[in-house]
Amino acid sequence: MERKFYDKYTALKKRKLLDEGLERKREAEFKELYDAMKDWVRGLENDKEELFEKLADKEDELEKARQDFLADIRAKDSEILRLKQLLDEKTEKNNSTATKSMDQTPEAIHDNPTRISPRRKTPQSNIEAKRVQLSESNVIPHSSLEKESQEPQCSRRYTCMTGNEITECPSAHMFHLLLQSLARMKLTVDDGTERFSVSFYHEATGYSFTLTWLEKPGEWSYKLSSLGTLERIAVNWMKQDIRFSMNMCRLFFERISNIITKG
Template sequence: MEQLHTRLYDKYRNLKKRRLSEASDCNAKVQGEFEKYLTAVESMIEDLKSENSQLREKISSLEDSQAEYQQTLMEENRKVEELSSEVERLRNVASAEDHRSIRPQGGEIVSLATPTSIAKEGYLGSDERIDTNLDNGLGELPPKVTDTIQHDNRQNEHLMPDCCGRKMINSDGKEKDYVRCIYQMLIESLVGMKFAVENQADDMHLSVVHQSSGYSFSLTWLRKDDTDEGELLYRVSSLGTIEKVALDWMKEDLLFSMAMCHSFFDRISRVLGRHT
């Protein structure tokens, strides 16, 4: 009986040792895997920290670059504003110089002639005027009428504003007569282009220039026979910098009535507006 108990006890002790050994091996295996996992996690954390640090440095560098670019942009905007102001000032100076250069020498005041008055008074290429309604059959005017006209001319000379004038210039060996006054300046400010009025024989010739683009053209007043009515002949001189945006009709000769003048300049202003 005692021997039986001894054998059972030995079996129990051996089984317990084997179970403890198996549990110890299992724990060692689990601990090894856990340590590997922990090492991998720590390595990943270090990599993320390093990447985060690099990203922070990049963000800081980008912020510095952005601040520098903003400063540069503000400086460029300031320079652009200064240049715009200078360009505007130079344009005003050029316009003032242009206005002064058109004035006649010696302060001579010359009255203007509109297309209607030209038709009524029979303007020629020179300053001579022929009255078509007062011819007495001998090519001379009655003394009373002559005195009245001379008196009216003297009054007109005193009433004519100082800004009106006439300048004689030579172009291609031919003498041309350009007239400029406050009414012409008003039209120039309305349409945004410069005008030069030239009397050519029986017709009136306008040279029109858009200074900023270099676009220029001429308008010739073609009077119908024995009437005050007429048409304007458009002929382009130079398209300047608007050549790519210019409409087809702007590149060709065009004949239109005075009633279409507003629509004509309105369409040109639209093209020039798209160009600027």
């Protein structure tokens, strides 16, 4: 009987020792797993910090590119304004010169000829006399000036007026076709009494809009008529009523052209 109890006690003790060994082994495995997870989390945090740094660098680069782009636009706008001012000054100067030349009548030319003394005729005086004769022969008479003033004057509706007759004006029509070719859209000019507006229509996509010139602020007003097939790729500003200055027209049509090309 004692032997039986002893064997049972020995078996229980062995099982207890075995369970304790398994417990220690399990604790060691859990500790190893915990340490591995800590290392993994630490690595993720390091990766997160690196990504944040890269994101900050990219944001700085984007902001710098944006500032450079705006500076480039401002520089180009300034150059355009400068060239426009030079062109206006040159045009005004040419108009002033032409007006002065037209004001000089044939009578004024005849009243102030180069006088040559008949007693002393030299080769130089003969040359000057010939010049005076040539200038007198090239003077445009009043009848010719009046005839030129009756030349056809083109209206904005591609018609010309000669006296009481109205005929077509091909130069204005060709200018209209040139504008359509540059804009890659059909356009219709509405020169109303209050506001000047131009309607644009793109046949391939059905996209159409109207630009109205606002005289007081000196801006173009954009108003959408239809997006057509560009509705899926159209940006937000194309769907809204916006205003922009004359200097931004080139950029406006460039962006419109890019979107139409994608469509």
